[in-house]
Amino acid sequence: GLRNRKLKIISENDFRALGIEINIGKQLIFPLRETDLCEVSPLSNKFIDISLNYIRQIVSKFKKTLILCWQKKEKEKIIDKIKGLTKVFDFNGRNEVIFEKFSKADQGVLLVANRYFGLDLSENSCDICIITRLPSYLKPFDNILLNYKKDEYYHKQLLVRRLIQAFGRVNRSENDISCIYILDPKLFNSFSNQDNLFRLFPSIYQKRIEFSFEISDKLNFEKSLRANSGL
Numbered sequence: 001g002l003r004n005r006k007l008k009i010i011s012e013n014d015f016r017a018l019g020i021e022i023n024i025g026k027q028l029i030f031p032l033r034e035t036d037l038c039e040v041s042p043l044s045n046k047f048i049d050i051s052l053n054y055i056r057q058i059v060s061k062f063k064k065t066l067i068l069c070w071q072k073k074e075k076e077k078i079i080d081k082i083k084g085l086t087k088v089f090d091f092n093g094r095n096e097v098i099f100e101k102f103s104k105a106d107q108g109v110l111l112v113a114n115r116y117f118g119l120d121l122s123e124n125s126c127d128i129c130i131i132t133r134l135p136s137y138l139k140p141f142d143n144i145l146l147n148y149k150k151d152e153y154y155h156k157q158l159l160v161r162r163l164i165q166a167f168g169r170v171n172r173s174e175n176d177i178s179c180i181y182i183l184d185p186k187l188f189n190s191f192s193n194q195d196n197l198f199r200l201f202p203s204i205y206q207k208r209i210e211f212s213f214e215i216s217d218k219l220n221f222e223k224s225l226r227a228n229s230g231l
Helices: 012-017 045-061 072-082 097-104 140-149 152-167 186-193 203-218 221-227
Strands: 026-031 064-069 088-090 108-113 128-131 177-182
Touching: 026 186, 026 203, 045 064, 045 072, 045 128, 064 072, 072 088, 072 108, 088 097, 097 108, 128 152, 186 203
Parallel strands: 026 177, 064 108, 064 128, 088 108, 128 177
Antiparallel strands: none
């Protein structure tokens, strides 16, 4: 049976064994630290409503954007907010042919809810990614196991795995250059506090996140949009 013990911290070799990319391309990770986003819970409907304005600004600035959101309801609100700006590619969990269509398109937004792996986009097909809220569980068993083990590391290791997978969706090779906007303040708060969530990332991603956050200290949201306009 299961034992209620601490899970070991995942190493870079563990990520490689799982087939998760950890050393590809060049990537900037911009956490949005605007006051209106940070003052409300990412779990609330108010957070979704506030984030829609930032999502619309990003989508209107770039030709192609991948949006990884948390749930179907949130995805529907995003579609309603950006419709008319560009073509919308909506992945419903079954129409996987849409990944190829989006890869070949000259412009558009691909929306995916609660899925961070198996999104096979071709190299250089999309440079901008928005992660609205940090990923949670993907399978019912995850929640059951967490409740049984009562181990905070289990949930945080799952979260780190999902984020690593999400980061790799727009970096498919060493030649890719991409930018990821994270609306949820949780990752930045973890970095600022240097807590065990941040320390669970492989060292190469810790360095990448540290570098990105250092740049984001000098660039507010509007400046980051202008800085990435060449993507």
